[in-house]
Amino acid sequence: xxxxxxxxxxxxxxxxxxxxxxxxxxxxxxxxxxxxxxxxxxxxxxxxxxxxxxxxxxxxxxxxxxxxxxxxxxxxxxxxxxxxxxxxxxxxxxxxxxxxxxxxxxxxxxxxxxxxxxxxxxxxxxxxxxxxxxxxxxxxxxxxxxxxxxxxxxxxxxxxxxxxxxxxxxxxxxxxxxxxxxxxxxxxxxxxxxxxxxxxxxxxxxxxxxxxxxxx
Amino acid sequence: xxxxxxxxxxxxxxxxxxxxxxxxxxxxxxxxxxxxxxxxxxxxxxxxxxxxxxxxxxxxxxxxxxxxxxxxxxxxxxxxxxxxxxxxxxxxxxxxxxxxxxxxxxxxxxxxxxxxxxxxxxxxxxxxxxxxxxxxxxxxxxxxxxxxxxxxxxxxxxxxxxxxxxxxxxxxxxxxxxxxxxxxxxxxxxxxxxxxxxxxxxxxxxxxxxxxxxxx
DNA sequence: GCGGACAAAATTGTTGACAATCTTGTTTGG
DNA sequence: CCAAACAAGATTGTCAACAATTTTGTCCGC
Numbered sequence: 009x010x011x012x013x014x015x016x017x018x019x020x021x022x023x024x025x026x027x028x029x030x031x032x033x034x035x036x037x038x039x040x041x042x043x044x045x046x047x048x049x050x051x052x053x054x055x056x057x058x059x060x061x062x063x064x065x066x067x068x069x070x071x072x073x074x075x076x077x078x079x080x081x082x083x084x085x086x087x088x089x090x091x092x093x094x095x096x097x098x099x100x101x102x103x104x105x106x107x108x109x110x111x112x113x114x115x116x117x118x119x120x121x122x123x124x125x126x127x128x129x130x131x132x133x134x135x136x137x138x139x140x141x142x143x144x145x146x147x148x149x150x151x152x153x154x155x156x157x158x159x160x161x162x163x164x165x166x167x168x169x170x171x172x173x174x175x176x177x178x179x180x181x182x183x184x185x186x187x188x189x190x191x192x193x194x195x196x197x198x199x200x201x202x203x204x205x206x207x208x209x210x211x212x213x214x215x216x217x218x219x220x221x222x223x224x
Numbered sequence: 225x226x227x228x229x230x231x232x233x234x235x236x237x238x239x240x241x242x243x244x245x246x247x248x249x250x251x252x253x254x255x256x257x258x259x260x261x262x263x264x265x266x267x268x269x270x271x272x273x274x275x276x277x278x279x280x281x282x283x284x285x286x287x288x289x290x291x292x293x294x295x296x297x298x299x300x301x302x303x304x305x306x307x308x309x310x311x312x313x314x315x316x317x318x319x320x321x322x323x324x325x326x327x328x329x330x331x332x333x334x335x336x337x338x339x340x341x342x343x344x345x346x347x348x349x350x351x352x353x354x355x356x357x358x359x360x361x362x363x364x365x366x367x368x369x370x371x372x373x374x375x376x377x378x379x380x381x382x383x384x385x386x387x388x389x390x391x392x393x394x395x396x397x398x399x400x401x402x403x404x405x406x407x408x409x410x411x412x413x414x415x416x417x418x419x420x421x422x423x424x425x426x427x428x429x430x431x432x433x434x435x436x437x438x439x440x
Numbered sequence: 441g442c443g444g445a446c447a448a449a450a451t452t453g454t455t456g457a458c459a460a461t462c463t464t465g466t467t468t469g470g
Numbered sequence: 471c472c473a474a475a476c477a478a479g480a481t482t483g484t485c486a487a488c489a490a491t492t493t494t495g496t497c498c499g500c
Contacts, residue, residue, distance in 0.1 A: 020293065021484070046452070056485055058274075061452090065278055069285025078452055078491045093375040100316035159309040163379055237454070262482070272455055277482090294461045294482050446497080453490070460483070467476075 021055040026063035028053055033072050033083055034172050044073060044081040071170050084170075091174045092219055094167050099215035101164050102148065105155035106195065106211040107204035113154040118200050120150060125196045132185045140189075141179035147192060151199065151211075178221060191217055237271040242279035244269055249288050249299055250388050260289060260297040287386050300386070307390045308435055310383050315431035317380050318364065321371035322411065322427040323420035329370040334416050336366060341412045348401045356405075357395035363408060367415065367427075394437060407433055 029049065032038050044064065050057045064081050067073045074084045086094070113121075124147050131140040152161045168175075178184065191214035198206040245265065248254050260280065266273045280297050283289045290300045302310070329337075340363050347356040368377045384391075394400065407430035414422040 045450090047450095057452095058484060058486095062278070062281055062483095065281045066285060069282060079493090080451065090375065093373055096320060096373065097317065097376050097379060100320045101313065104312060104316045157309055157312065159306065159383075160313050163313060167375075261480090263480095273482095274454065295463090296481065442500085444497105444499090446495105448493100448495080450493075451491085453488105455488075456486100458483105458485075461481085463478100463480075465476105465478080468474090470471105470473085 022059040022062045025049070025053050025055045025059045026066055029060075029063050030067060030070075030072065030169075033067070034169060036173060036176070038083045040083055040085040040173065042083050044083065046081075070166055086170050086174065088174075088222060091171060091222055094170060095215055095219050095222065098164060098167055099212050099219070101160050101167075102152065102215065103208040103211045105152045105157055105160050105164070106199060106207040108155035108157055109151050110199045110202050110204040110207040112156055113199065117150075117154050121147070121196045121199060124150065125193055128189060128192060132189050137180055137185055140185045141175075144179075144188070144192065147196075151195070174222065178218070181221070184221060187221075188214065188217060237275040238278045241265070241269050241271045241275045242282055245276075245279050246283060246286075246288065246385075249283070250385060252389065252392070254299045256299055256301045256389065258299050260299065262297075286382055302386050302390065304390075304438060307387060307438055310386055311431055311435050311438065314380060314383055315428050315435070317376050317383075318367065318431065319424040319427045321368045321373055321376050321380070322415060322423040324371035324373055325367050326415045326418050326420040326423040328372055329415065333366075333370050337363070337412045337415060340366065341409055344405060344408060348405050353396055353401055356401045357391075360395075360404070360408065363412070367411070390438065394434070397437070400437060403437075404430065404433060 029044075038044070046057045046060050046064070049060045053060070064073060064075060068075045068081070072084060073081050075081045109117075124143060128140060128143045128147070131143055152164055155161070191210070195207065195210045195214060198210045245260075254260070262273045262276050262280070265276045269276070280289060280291060284291045284297070288300060289297050291297045325333075340359060344356060344359045344363070347359055368380055371377070407426070411423065411426045411430060414426045
């Protein structure tokens with residue numbers, strides 16, 4: 009019973025509302041600190057308030073919205089200090105994933121990383137920051153995936169969701185791609201040579217650079 | 225308007241149900257994989273189903289219960305492999321906290337750690353594993369607290385909640401306290417000497433030991 | 441003009457009933 | 471005796487109405 013491809017109705021209202029709201033927040037369609045009134049959202053998404061309510065509780069658990077008793081829900085704003093703290097956590101967790109990936113990844117998977125590396129180099133050479141940002145994202149995702157560490161992956165996805173706004177700002181900064189490219193290539197190289205400690209170190213160095221860039 | 229001390233009603237039903245359910249699960253009053261029927265819980269706690277429902281969604285977000293569409297909720301069982309994966313994440317995150325604590329903690333806070341160390345030594349000498357386990361818990365909590373890393377602390381609390389059952393088993397193992405005491409004292413010492421890198425290393429060594437003990 | 445009490449509006453929290461879905465036990469045809 | 475279809479029961483998902491709370495705007499006394 010493959011029941012895909014019908015996002016409008018019959019998919020289970022709460023899940024629908026949840027996914028839609030989450031996407032809206034992640035895509036920046038909801039302004040930071042914007043009020044999220046349950047009635048409005050219910051009407052907007054064509055579901056009942058109960059579903060919206062459940063979705064909001066879920067999103068609160070993921071740290072994407074803030075809920076105050078009898079006062080409503082708002083899109084959570086992530087301050088720069090918080091973004092730094094989050095990235096520090098990413099640093100150690102992705103370091104763990106990289107170390108595991110260095111020992112667990114298959115040869116085909118290592119080849120994928122190599123391929124990504126050349127693509128990223130090309131994107132920088134061609135001066136396409138958007139493409140580079142996407143490849144960047146893909147690289148981090150693959151490393152996590154290859155680590156086989158589901159717990160860490162879950163935590164990282166939660167953390168990353170909170171950073172969308174800041175990530176966007178960072179990606180379009182002039183000179184930034186060139187600077188981070190070397191760090192990324194180092195990550196790939198250490199994983200390819202199956203050196204867990206070096207891989208962890210490389211990832212940390214990279215994210216330490218991101219933290220530095222965040223502060224300004 | 226301090227409205228404490230009335231857990232029966234009027235406190236906000238959902239919060240009450242949430243706290244109570246969480247406590248019940250954490251204290252092991254709910255058997256692993258036990259079915260959690262919304263109606264039963266609602267009657268048991270004297271709240272309506274909607275409140276139980278909201279609480280269950282929250283608990284799902286914290287990884288304490290599993291919810292399947294139209295099939296109900298159950299207490300999530302953490303396999304040994306998962307416990308290992310979780311502890312690996314704890315390892316890197318607590319390492320981060322220890323490093324930060326080493327640079328940020330005040331002198332009074334360092335004194336608290338020293339005090340805890342002597343208390344733990346005494347508990348082991350007196351052969352009181354339960355006391356030792358509590359002090360152990362307190363030590364980890366304090367280190368996290370002193371780090372000032374709210375994001376990491378949140379993640380760690382979530383992870384620790386999932387480990388209660390395994391932790392309990394581990395604490396009562398003969399010979400284990402003696403073994404871990406040295407690791408704990410090393411943690412305290414490195415933080416006291418304000419050496420972030422050594423502190424991180426000590427925490428990792430300790431939790432690596434825990435992981436080893438988990439596997440059997 | 442200013443501050444506090446008061447009332448009205450808006451919004452969230454709660455409740456009970458109904459619908460949809462899944463599980464389980466039974467029956468029927470082979 | 472077994473398998474598939476069916477029916478009954480249990481459980482979760484959804485809904486609309488009601489209650490409680492907070493916010494906002496207004497009015498009165500000073």
